[in-house]
Amino acid sequence: MVFQPHGLSPDRSARDLFGARLRHHRERAGLSLRRLAEELNYSKSHLARIERAESLPYDDLPTMLDAHFGTDGLFTSLYELVRKEPIPRRFHRVIEIASRATVIRQYASATVPGLLQTSELALRSLRSGRPYAPVAEIEATASARIDRQARLSSQRPPRCWFILDEAVLRRRVGSAEVMRHQMMSLIERGTSPHVTLQVLPFDAGEHAEMGGSLTLYTLPDQPLLAYLEGSRSGTIIEDQDEVAELEESYDLLKAMALSPRDSEAMIRAAMEDWTPCEPPRT
Known part of the structure; x- marks a missing residue:
């Protein structure tokens, strides 16, 4: 069975938008969740929850993502929106x-x-x-x-x-x-x-x-x-x-x-x- 990623609606919430951008840049870089977690020294399970819009990013993950993907503050800016929307x-x-x-x-x-x-x-x-x-x-x-x-x-x-x-x-x-x-x-x-x-x-x-x-x-x-x-x-x-x-x-x-x-x-x-x-x- 081919794995089908959890669907996201970026216009539904800031969490969904953050997760959708994370998935987009990860897949464009040809990285699996496991590989990205290893490169960031971050929890794979938590990355998966963030990508599915089920959990908040925390610590310095947004800054790490911007540095890793060269996104010039995109994830840091999105995180400010996510922080104002803590409810699943x-x-x-x-x-x-x-x-x-x-x-x-x-x-x-x-x-x-x-x-x-x-x-x-x-x-x-x-x-x-x-x-x-x-x-x-x-x-x-x-x-x-x-x-x-x-x-x-x-x-x-x-x-x-x-x-x-x-x-x-x-x-x-x-x-x-x-x-x-x-x-x-x-x-x-x-x-x-x-x-x-x-x-x-x-x-x-x-x-x-x-x-x-x-x-x-x-x-x-x-x-x-x-x-x-x-x-x-x-x-x-x-x-x-x-x-x-x-x-x-x-x-x-x-x-x-x-x-x-x-x-x-x-x-x-x-x-x-x-x-x-x-x-x-x-």
């Missing part, structure tokens, strides 16, 4: 949907939703799922996630309703201090008139959305959309029969969850649990 393209559509939504309803079973994360928790969450990613790539992705929260403070923010499983409050991400600051941030977010927070306690028992995240997006002049997300994948649901079932599931979770006032009390109790105890005085 498979998430672009749902991010675009979220940016236009007038109402966002989300249930999170395992971790704090991105729109509510502190920068410290965002960094630790991303690192846990991508242990081999370069530090610069993790920081860029976390920064992009935090930047999207600005919409919650805009003049016309979306109406947001978040249901957090109790596990979100109890599972440590990073240090106890990171968790305490995250609980404080949740309490502050919950005071916004356009944000409602509820906690689904453990004793609520089983339900249909265990183990995943469900988000419902209301957009102007469009049917309701749903988004199901696991630890490493996400699916946009547009079929209205399926969306209706998921909306019913969300409404049931809302009924099972604590009231906003009782939810705040549980978050405050979790914050106290994450507060380090002072050592006894002697």
Whole structure:
């Protein structure tokens, strides 16, 4: 079987453009990925991911490519565009949907939703799922996630309703201090008139959305959309029969969850649990 390289659409993203230019110059030079990796003393697997637009270039690779191919700063210039676009393209559509939504309803079973994360928790969450990613790539992705929260403070923010499983409050991400600051941030977010927070306690028992995240997006002049997300994948649901079932599931979770006032009390109790105890005085 003849190997067929992964297709790229250079006009789709800066990552695709960088990968397409890398492949073009590599093939024009008659080099395999393995040979180019050897000549650059670079990881072949990471070069492949960059060429497929699945990973960010990092370190001094753009400069090395310009020197190797004699491209007079082409890859260095492209890298500046790539740095501003740290989100993999498979998430672009749902991010675009979220940016236009007038109402966002989300249930999170395992971790704090991105729109509510502190920068410290965002960094630790991303690192846990991508242990081999370069530090610069993790920081860029976390920064992009935090930047999207600005919409919650805009003049016309979306109406947001978040249901957090109790596990979100109890599972440590990073240090106890990171968790305490995250609980404080949740309490502050919950005071916004356009944000409602509820906690689904453990004793609520089983339900249909265990183990995943469900988000419902209301957009102007469009049917309701749903988004199901696991630890490493996400699916946009547009079929209205399926969306209706998921909306019913969300409404049931809302009924099972604590009231906003009782939810705040549980978050405050979790914050106290994450507060380090002072050592006894002697």
